[in-house]
Amino acid sequence: MNLSYWEYKTWLSNIDFTIVGSGIVGLNCAMSLRIKYPKARILVLEKGILPQGASTKNAGFACFGSLSEILSDLKINTPEEVVDLVQKRLDGIQALRENLGDTNIGYQQLGGHELFLEKDMELYDISMSKIEEINEVLFPVFKDNAFSVSRNIFNFLNINEKYITHKFEGQINTGSMMQFLLSKVLQSNITILNGITVEQFAENREHVEVKTNRFHFKTKQLFIATNGFSASLVKEKVRPARAQVLITRPIKNLHIKGNFHLEEGFYYFRNIEDRILLGGGRNLDFKGEETTDFGSTAIIQEKLETLLRETVLPRNSFEIDQRWSGIMGVGSVKKPIIKAVSSRVYCGVRLGGMGVAIGSFVGKELASMYSKS
Known part of the structure; x- marks a missing residue:
């Protein structure tokens, strides 16, 4: 790309x-740097027309992990490590709500099932x-019993x-959240x-x-925040994981409200107004979904359609409106x-499919790497 003197x-x-x-x-990294260094020149580079990856493609769950997911985590982590991760999710969601406002991100606490x-x-x-046991483990985080039985x-x-x-x-x-965050950054x-x-x-x-694919330039500090795409830039233990999603057309008199998880979180669905968004299925082909495509x-x-037809909407006729996918790390x-990564390069990656919950926290911590270096 032949840039002019003025452009450079x-x-x-x-x-x-x-x-x-x-x-x-x-974007949270950029905002944190701006607060700490008000006169700094800050540049964000994005390969997509809109934020690529998962930030604008996720299901919009402000969640902390289903009970079976917590049990699975406890098989390979200590209780202290699990509590710390759930605390980070809670802190991240609270930071997101405080920074952007519930109205601007369309936040609703409808519960997860x-x-x-x-x-x-x-x-x-x-x-x-295990409900009582896990409630006790997570009580320091929520200061209350988080899990209960529903009919x-x-x-x-x-x-x-x-x-x-x-x-x-x-x-x-998700769209409102990212649009408002982009607006604040600009x-x-x-x-x-x-x-x-x-x-x-x-x-x-x-x-x-x-x-870059367009030009060369110099920067004093470089922060990598590409999550599932990070392997092309830094050698860290991060694998891409594609998540496929679909959404129905509006369904008359839809009564389903809230977030729902199945099979240890490998399937998930929610209402978006009078539609159902359903995603998951990576467990059907782990190797095939380990892709950045x-x-x-x-x-x-x-x-996904079978789950809709046989479990989620067995009494409703429905049509699929859109299908898409996002790339997690x-x-x-x-x-x-x-x-x-080095004296001038830092990374904040591998969000494990919990970007909505911990993205704000990771962005802030990534920015702080510079002051600690």
């Missing part, structure tokens, strides 16, 4: 901080027997008659350039030289990587 001088010279990725983490299919009796029995008031089929409710779980409007005199892919960088004693597959989309443990 105005947008790409004397850059103090460059953030790669304009999702929840990247874990359903158990009839074939999953063993998981159902174990989970039901099947929404008349789902082919599930056990009772499900486990997390009363503190909420939902947000109003803070932070530059965002879209359609720019960072291909490589090289660090020396005084700056980082950055090569957007798109959908027949095996997963057919499973996952690893062997559910713990984000927030670290200094």
Whole structure:
């Protein structure tokens, strides 16, 4: 790209901080840097027209983990580690609400419900027997019993008659959240350039030289916030994980309200006004969904439609309006990587599918890496 003197001088010279990725983490990192360094020149680079990855493509769950998911986490983590992760999720959601406002993100605390299919009796029995124990483990976080038993008031089929409710779980409007966050960033005199892919960088004693698909430039500090796409820039233990989603057309007199989880969180659905959004199915093809390519597959989309037809909306006719996918960053443990990669390069990645919950926290911590270096 043949840039003019004016373009380089105005947008790409004397850059103090460059953030790669304009999702929840990247924008919160930029805002945190602006608060701490009000006169700094801050640049955000985004390869998509809109924030790429998962920030504008997620289901909008403000959640902390279903009970069976917590039980699964406890198999490979200590209770202290699990409590710490749930606390980070709660802190992140509270920060998101405080920074942007409930109205601007469409926040509603409608509760979250874990359903158990009839074939999953063993998981159902174990989970039901552990409610009191997990409430005790998580009491320091919520200062109350989070989980309780609810009856099947929404008349789902082919599930056990009772499900486990997390009363503190909420939902947000993902689009509204990101639009308002982008607006705040721009109003803070932070530059965002879209359609720019960072291909490589090289660090020396005084700056980082950055090569993109459009131009080269120099920055004093570089922050990587590309989550599932981070493997092309930093060598950290992060795998991409595609999440496929569909949404119905409006359904007359839809009575379903809230967030719902099935099969240890591998399937999830919620209402969006008078529509149902349903996603998941990565467990049907873990290897195939370990990709940075957007798109959908027949095996997963057919499973999602079957769940709609046989369990979620068995008494309603419905039509699919849209299908899409997002790219998450996952690893062997559910713990984000927030670290200094070198003296001038930092990363905040591997959000483990919990970007809405912990993205604000990770962005703030990523920004603080510079002051700690």
